[in-house]
Amino acid sequence: MDKSNTGQLKKNPIALLISLTLGVPIPIVSAQEIEEEVETLRLETITVEAQKRRQSMQTVPVSVSAFSGKQLDQAVLKDIFDVASMVPASSAFQTQNVTNTSFSIRGIGTSSQNFGLDPSVGLYIDGIYRARQSSMVNNLVDIEAVEVLRGPQGTLFGKNTPSGAILIRSVAPSHDGANNFIEGTVGNYGLLNYSAAASVSAIDNILAFRVTGFGSQRDGFVSEVNTGSDVLNDRDRWGARLQALYTPSDDVTLRIIADYAEIDEICCAAPVQVSNAHATGIEGKFGTDSLLSQAPFNATIFDGSDFFDHKVALSFLPESQVEDSGLSAELNWDINEQFTLVSISAYRNFDSYDNIDSDFTDAHLFGTRNDSQQNSFSQELRIDYTSDRVTGILGAYYFRQDLDLDYSLYTGEQFNDFFLAGFAQGAFNDLLAGIDALSIATNGLIAASASPAPASTSFDHRADQKHESYAIFGQIDYQLSETLTLTTGLRYTDESKDLSTIFSEVLPADSTFPTFFTSVGDPADPESIVPGSLLYGAGVAGNVLAGIQANTIDITTANGQAALAALAPFQTLGWGFNPLGAITAARSDISDTLDDDQITGTLKLSYTPNRDTLMYVSYGTGYKSGGTNTDRISEGFDPIFAAEKSRSLEIGIKKDFPEQDLRVNAAIHSTNVDDIQANTFTGTGFNLQNAGDYKTSGLEVELTWLPTDTIEVGFVYARVNAEYDNFTRGNCWIAYTWHTGITDPGQEISESGAPNPYCDRSGDRPTGEPEDYAMLRVKKDFTVSDGVDAHIVAEYSYTGDVVLDGSNDPFAVQDSYSLLNLRFFMNFAKYDMDLVFWGRNVLDEEYINHVNFNTPLQEGKFNAYISDPATFGITLRKRF
Template structure:
């Protein structure tokens, strides 16, 4: 047995004492300012060197309703950040925003190109290409159909807005729970630009730069942006190297042109490209199955760590030590590119024509050691290509008492996915020691033993039972989708009185999808495996035995019936759906049309107060599960007991009450919302250990409250606080996933089991919590301006966040429960006015909190074992930004 030396697992973090000392010294916590301008000193300075109190609460402008508005006048729950705020907070990517936005979930799972986003408990994993997002992602007004395309570094960004609640009217389908809007910096005629460098621990080196060029004064300007990001990994492999997994290796570039031939016309063209090529992502042991379970079954860790395999054995300590061992490092590559054109034409004082056209392409390839050990069992290759074209055309109308938007939208995309499972050199041995003994103790034993007995009876003329599984078998499936969508939408804001505004909007969407998923099971020669029918084989064995005893030759039909058992590979169906045959999914064209809309009432008694009530709807498309599902071969494909691979559209209905209030005498701002949302035909996607159980769960409901506060209590102080309570649970979900790990270890059956007397893979999850969603989330930051000298503006800020307990998937397996945890970030910012240069000393997760990064999973074909994805440890560094 190979075991990891305990000294590796018990080595204390050198950063922890330092982190605790810093925390005690500071004694406060913090969260990035929502509106403080970055890189600039406060608006007034006393005696030339003492920073004065911020000049009141800043006005924050957003585009949540597709026009520029003051955040405090928008009847939508929005959290907004400027690009400078994110740069000062050392926000690298969209995952870092999660810490700063109440009710937003964002985490990375099995690869750098797999991500999950949720808002108010409603979200979608990107690990199945048949799914579309519940959170709409938009960059410069262009919809990103694959969530993964937004995970690259956020560089040269003007603003990010997170809209909570359904946005089905203005932003269309796939915004059932909200939307994230990213706006990049536009070209200017000031020839402005910057260069920025960041260094940090784990070999972090980020370089970014941007520059605007005025080609024709006030008519034509260009902007070029580029970045490169490198960092060592944060996870060790005991044999393949230290700090090799979860590294950073990504770059991106953006070229823009802004053409303004007159005051009434502007045309902005953006071309961008980004690449990721990383060793990601490390799955670490959360729960080992190195034991004999109550049913007398040995866990696979016992088998794999034995002399037959010599694999390295880990327990839960590897999760905090961030160490593992795999037979091949995970490869994760992404290539994202596109071009867009936005035309704004002011037709007259009231009407503006807006056109946004875009083409995007997103290719990714992930190669993962799917047994997550250094045994040579099997690995998967996930190769996907996606391309899309979108066109939005709208007219914006503005008058004294009314604002209106009417528009048309067209979207088309093609998706091609090739997903392949390959068995490795030790897979046959694994089958012999882990699977075959169970089969020889099952009702199949007479057939398996009977063939060997018959071989002996024939003197070897009839071949014996072949090996059930071995190396170099392939299990590919190919998923293809062609998709077209059309929409007509409109929204009107009508001011009934100086203080009362009614908003009404509708959107009609019509879409069509042609989908096809084909499955193959191939032997080492590339031939389709011919699986045995055990009922027919049993009958044939009897007939052959009788023929031999009577001195007759067996019939060709009987010999053909047992032939599959005489060829290597007959045992793959008994390993699980991962390697089981299943029929192709060839549904007819899926056609759907939906009407979504919104109705809002806004009451603004003064410029400092807004109260609103809203009802909004949203939806996202249906489709097919592109994964290899469990299939009951003894039943017809259309039998209702089969899990249907085709799922229907998901529809959301949300009610919200909100207030936005500025108390200027106290420099105090509070924005709050109460919300209640129901989802019909929720598209649940939960990993079973052998594939994703993707289906319409039934209905879910979420409700809760969100509060965001900004307070300037005294000169040179700023405090921000945010809190979200989100209750998200299944109202009905009759065929959800069952407990796996807990039942294996304890022998206790899931109380939701659909058929307790004869257990099957499905359990009633009605009333259970949605996975990966905490009920409570809070964050606070405290910022203190510090005097260093003339022409130097500086501050110290500490961010602190609390994440409540949660189940890590929707099976609510008791072993998949994560306790609450807290995170602390610290930064010291200095701006040298004379040189227009920023210096930021920063630390993230300075208390070195250990937690699971969003999800865990049952390990394929290793029942009772749980693995989870590593969170980032203490990171710290120095950022220098020079503007010119």
């Protein structure tokens, strides 16, 4: 640093930051010039770690949105769903339970339904990779900053980041207690949030501790008609974090973090969106809702028009539980002025349990239970280098995860009646009655018929997956000139996964599971009645009964006894399960291995014509490892799916206009994804596969403007054009075709003349991703009285139409909607205390929350996940 004339000449602090970050020499200016410029430089300097070192956001050639802890507190952003709503081209939502949480960036995301899938969005807390997306849903308490990086991060954040990364940093221990606080929130629906954090200096400037704790309770906002009001979608969570910061010298820092959190909630409600009581376009066609409304079920039926009444009918309330804990250690050692050694070690444990009424009715049909245990160990070791013209990182990374999953689909007491009346459409009643009559006539010598789908049957599987990942990576920023900086980076990743899945079908009294038949078929379609099918077997058995009644078959003869063998399958308990579908069919165990390696990287050119402008062009690749399907899948379906790879081109500008107090960050991007991993529910199971090629492109704009001393305007806009470029084995329309008889135009006829079970989804949009999103935020500062400052904020957001189902079913579209959030903030300087009155979705806009699904085993029916209603509250935060 130039120390000459320090009494008269100084460097502008913002210019100095840019100089240190990019190595760009900045001319020395006078103190008078600084004072004149500071009057207009009121835009906040935001510090990010998007390149694993602290930099001003305006100097980083990465499309990133960042929120400081202060911003989170003042905006009452309490979880990652709140944050995602503030970020362009980003979404986060839950589906059937808190374990199933999905994140996407720029239209690229991953369903969390299958435990074998890794996320497309990398999730990191205090530098630690979180393998399960649902570990991010708990409350954001005592947070220093949240960063959302858009685009592939295949070099520095190379563990499964083909679309972006979310970085969360917690507040570190301190010796001065500057960040100590206690906070409480009350709101409608019985909301009660409480949190506190404090640092303690054990050895001055050497050892400090920090303890953080929080809890959150809230009633639900969806009623179950048999249980009570406002019971589903509640909140019940708590957590704690204990940290130690050891700084034995100016060159060494060791930070140790232990954390634990629990969630135990009744989640998540999925009211009926489209009923199949009767077809909308086919007269006289009735579905399972019509059947279930009658005896012996007498179920509560919703017609879909009452979707936003916030009511469901279930046999039992869903359970959703999570335990998340971990221990990490980060060591930073400044070896000299140029080299720093960084080591980050972590062990994490994530257990989840959920039990849901998966027929989504109050008939006692079937439920689903998931019980998983996951533990992981990660180690990152790197060297950071800084010189006048070069900054660089060289590192190695290791990740290991063990997954144990126990899954069970189990039948209720009315499932047998449902099978006979629903799937077989009464076709077997005469057959079973005939067998029973024959049994009576022979005084039981010939056995009576058996239940085809008895209650208390379970279809279980245990999946064990071991996952190891190794990587080496490096990135260099080289200053080509005073205005140009070249960034290059590479990462080599080696992945291996071993899967072992054991399947079992458990009938009551441990009866042997029968596998006589392979499919039900359609009684109206003669081509479906083929040897081996259930209807074929029923036809043969019916002919035998007819022959006995007509005395053409004498059961006392050898030939007659041989003919009776046709009745044996229907005298065996559970004969209807195997042909019902993959989720209730017997299948062999799976033992498989996946090995893969990949080279990813980035190339960026940054241009800084002046200290207020950054223009950049970047090309990056991302990689998400392949995996092993942990669901019960059809026999012969490949349990291994390949890696997902992305290539992205981005052109961006970050521009400050100091005289106008205006900041504009904008980027255009285009990404191609090869072998994107798609997981869609078909009504009888999940179809997990490599969909093919996928393209997304778009525009992002983030604007901050301070038109006056007391007004701040923020604007966010994202346009995302996302579609499957090549997806020939996608899901077909189910509900729309059932209701109208109109065949999916993507369905082809096979060589045998039968419809192909798959449909071409090329050109279709992905699930849950709007094309347009915009948000306008206006903040007005004012003084209430001496020592009491305040501001009021209004946030208005617009979300374009969303396709809710992977088949692009015409019934599965959420129209565009708008939300309004309001906040009134007051700071009491004398008491170092903040008070916030807040409201979200204050106009009570009603919309479906990103996803609907074909109701299990009830063709022609849709259920969907409901969004939060209007919520209001008061938050009080006291620092001490």
